[in-house]
Amino acid sequence: MRLSPMIAGFLSALAPFAALAEEKPVLTIYTYDSFVSDWGPGPAVKAAFETYCACTVEFVGAGDGAALLARVLIEGADSPADVVLGLDTNLTAEAAASGLFAPHGQNPELDLPVSWSDPLFLPYDWGYFAFVYDRTKTVSVPADFEALAASDLKIAIQDPRSSTPGLGLLLWVRKAYGDRAAEVWSALSDNIVTVTPGWSEAYGLFLNGEADAVLSYTTSPAYHLIAEGDDTKAAMPFTEGHYLQVEVAGRLAASDTPDVADRFLAFMTTDAFQSVIPETNWMYPAKTPAGGLPMGFETLVIPSEALLFTADEARDIREKALAEWQTALSQ
Template sequence: MRSLILAAGIVSLGQSALAETPVLSVLTYDSFVSEWGPGPAIEKAFEADCACDLQFVGAGDGAALLSRVRLEGAATEADVVLGLDTNLTAAAAATGLFAPHGQTPDLSLPVAWDDATFLPYDWGWFAFVHNRDFAAPASFEALAVSDARIVIQDPRSSTPGLGLLMWVKAAHGDRAGEVWAALADNIVTVTPGWSEAYGLFLEGEADMVLSYTTSPAYHLIAEEDDSKTAALFDEGHYMQVEVMGKLAGTDQPDLADRFLAFMLSDAAQEILPTTNWMYPAREPASGLPKGFETLIQPGTSLLLPAAEAEALRGAAIEEWRAALAR
């Protein structure tokens, strides 16, 4: 009987400890939580120190995160959103659903950072990736008059898709609509997110895919395949700075703060280059992985301020839709 009572007590204590384990819910994009993405390694590393249960929740591609947060509002169960970028931060801040991060990190970004609500965790340049033996155009205008078949992402659901619109807008201004009209017949298809587009490219359905200058590093480092490269465009390349933010309604504010700080630690920043295949927001002491030195380096970096990107977003999407509907 004593053994049964003791066993019951042990089970009860175990259940009580489990019930008291704090849970941190992080809303992010699907590729982040995939088995080949950074999610599993980030989860393992953070849980080793936090005495908590870190749960990543995938919600499509980056731009879909904002739509979900808006839909759920203050009732959202997420504590942190990870995967928006500077083209969406003004709109995200305007919801009033995010809290200030209160941190002053030492960053390695090529641009100054002064956003009190969102913190960057990685960054990269958008680019069209292609097979090295393909004679890639070196500008949007050259692409438009070529026979190159391209796959891009929908700017309404995908941060790379929206980034491409801002790239054309930043490079060509009022002529953006003309550029899209000229590019329309090069576009094989428009996918909801990055994963679908890149998969079609790898299957040979297109000559080029909208991705990042860092994407060839995946093939080189993970697959020992140097057959992929990115086209260097004369106009320059638009930057993406991916960010994370704490929800104001979180019931785990201290744990959320710890997670934000952890994502900028060496432990996390060392994981991102070879899982998310982007540049770290704060270069770790170990430096960048071997192979990153082979990547193209744009001569001009383009990045619209968050407020300007938000002001242009609606019109840019309409220009894009009108051109592709012709």
């Protein structure tokens, strides 16, 4: 057993809180939990921004993207948050309608597969949803949802009611198949091993051999390749195109440090922030850093077409898509 991290860990956790009276402004950023974790982008982003903002960054993790929005909506105008980071385009319509967010007033150059003009929210990363499989176990790879449904492959997916990737899949099928979505879901129902509460459970089931494929991102194989030297995982390219997840941040109108918050949003699309993203969040950076993407990303599947509902379309179609999903899978 490695003693040093253990002892260091116990000591630092038991040490009394060193309360330092600081004059520097505090920038409070609400985000999803995996962003703030020791293995997420949070620690590096905090360190990078603090070196030149003369401020203290405080991250607060609140579950996932949907829980994050729920938290901000509950807190309303007196939320202590200055910046909310981690919503995706399926959630921004509700966030915008709350009136809690202020325009960012910026027009940075971005490397997104779609054009971007949202006045309230700025993207910091993005990815394509995809089914990830093991190349050594699955040889015949379906080329679209209908082929997947016709195959006897077993998949693990996430529940759209509790998971943002789950919601992304719902909208993917809807965007690709329109009113035929219910039909596709019915055909898929016998391929679905189970529907998990979140991404982690589904991905864990896949890695433990419970499912042949899992709904994740085209960038997921990069983790296995770069961090584990394992090239057996791959994403299935689907001919109907892949739905995008664009992750965004916005400043709250009631922020007590609007200047610092705006500077953070500007900082977000610079190299210092963007270069952290690929190997911590395992997504594509919104603006490719000058050094390019890490080695290994060039092996990833690039979908032929990017699918995305606008924020308003996503909000309007969500309930209908959920109902048809529930009906199709309850039979």
